[in-house]
Amino acid sequence: MARKKIREYDSKRLLKEHLKRLAGIQLEICSAQVTESTDFTELTNKEPWLSSTRLVVKPDMLFGKRGKSGLVALNLDLAQVATFVKERLGVEVEMGGCKAPITTFIVEPFVPHHQEYYLSIVSERLGSTISFSECGGIEIEENWDKVKTIFLPTEKPMTSEACAPLIATLPLEVRDKIGEFIKGVFAVFQDLDFSFLEMNPFTLVNGEPYPLDMRGELDDTAAFKNFKKWGHIEFPLPFGRVLSxxxxxxxxxxxxxxxxxxxxxxxxxxxxxxxxxxxxxxxxxxxxxxxxxxxxxxxxxxxxxxxxxxxxxxxxxxxxxxxxxxxxxxxxxxxxxxxxxxxxxxxxxxxxxxxxxxxxxxxx
Missing domain, CATH: 3.40.50.261 (Succinyl-CoA synthetase domains)
Structure with a gap:
């Protein structure tokens, strides 16, 4: 297995496209990618929601802790997003000891919320490890003792019974909804040969799951059977890595x-x-x-x-x-x-x- 990181934009695109196909769950998420070559007028014509809603913008460069590093801007209009991008595009930043310029951003609707959940799925040698917490967000590491984890062997299906320990302490009014969401995400994880998937956080909007921040890795040795499902997928180099x-x-x-x-x-x-x-x-x-x-x-x-x-x-x-x-x-x-x-x-x-x-x- 060759685990290759993909951009948040592609992680959300794949989840939205295939969650409906595999689990009948329609994610009401939108996202747009911005690079040096982006024309904001053309982008707005393609994605009209950009001009009619408040927005979030952040680098999409395969590194985490963007919020703690002051690289996430919230509740902006499109003009403010364009200014934010212009001021930072091509600017070198240091993350985890690696320095590189920011070249790619993701823009999404601003979603006010109170509750933040955490979900991750990791492919292991003999199955998958699935973790969930009611205390997601930028303080997840400080609240790691509240994360619930199960191991699902490769030969076992993801059933409601298997998922139950993860959601046992959730309020009844959201327990089934989040349980079905976790099962659907796991179906996408397996079907598209993800090797790692993390949402930190996701929330509920009008009672429906809504990923706010997402990371994904694909097994690129499975490209031969997934190229149609993956679509135009990019495997960027790790942040700070430049090919000679x-x-x-x-x-x-x-x-x-x-x-x-x-x-x-x-x-x-x-x-x-x-x-x-x-x-x-x-x-x-x-x-x-x-x-x-x-x-x-x-x-x-x-x-x-x-x-x-x-x-x-x-x-x-x-x-x-x-x-x-x-x-x-x-x-x-x-x-x-x-x-x-x-x-x-x-x-x-x-x-x-x-x-x-x-x-x-x-x-x-």
Whole structure:
């Protein structure tokens, strides 16, 4: 499983689209995405509610604690939203020790409310962990002792009985409504191959559940069976992470092939570089380098698998070798080439690609 974070805008879009299909629950939520290229006139024509309601605006950049960081503006009109975005678009902020400019915002209706609930679902090896609290919001961590949690094994369905411990202390007038909502959200979670989903908080508007703040992660290895359900989905890089030209090249190569080609530069000045076949083997090689005391010298993480052809491996190997030999400083460097068990990869083809790349660089 490859857990990939998605923007709040997409999390809410997927929930709204599929909650009705799977559970018959219509979410009355609206949201709009704003970036540098957004024309507010065109956006308003597409989303008329923007000009007729009070609004909330916040960055949609895969980091949390936006409210505590003063990055959420409430109860604005559209002109004030445009000003808020203009003042912060492209401005670098620091979150969790990472610095990056803000490039994407989400705009939604302002929803006055009193009660805030918390809900999260996490995919585990043998099932899913589901957590719920009547004390959601920005103080959830301070009230973690009030969070109720159940574990639902993979083979067990989400029934009213399974959900009951989560909602047992809710008032009777909202218990069934929230219980049905939790079951519906879990159905979406499973059907769309979410690996993580969190609402902190959601509330009730006219007696109906309404997510206010939401985070989601998808298992991107399930894209082959979900591309229609997911629609135009974006998997942004983690906040603060920018691809180097070589990483971008391999990423583009990976996008064009049915194989897997992964490459991340960890330390451009590192003396130990890897080119390993197989996801498990690549992690073991990297861990072993660290266990032997050379983590600070590890230049990269690299993994190829899924039967890439010789030409793809050639282009991939060129990148790894070029990075491993860049900016010589007189110190010896090592390139570890290895792998695990080949299930269906043509080893001769992959090694021919590596050998050709080595010969091109006069390293064989």
């Amino acid at each position: 030209p070589t990483e971008s090249f391999v990423h583009a190569l990976d996008e064009k092939t049915s194989a897997s080609l992964k490459f991340t530069v960890l330390n451009p000045k590192g003396r130990i570089w890897t080119m390993v076949a197989g996801g498990g083997a690549s992690v073991i090689y990297a861990d072993t380098v660290g266990d032997l005391g050379y983590a600070s010298e590890l230049g990269n993480y690299a993994e190829y698998s899924g039967a890439p052809n010789e030409e793809e491996v050639l282009q991939y190997a060129r990148v790894v070798i070029d990075c491993a030999t860049a900016d010589p400083d007189g110190r010896k460097r090592a390139l570890l080439i290895g792998g695990g068990i080949a299930n269906f990869t043509d080893v001769a083809a992959t090694f021919n690609g590596i050998i050709r790349a080595l010969r091109e660089r006069n390293l064989s």
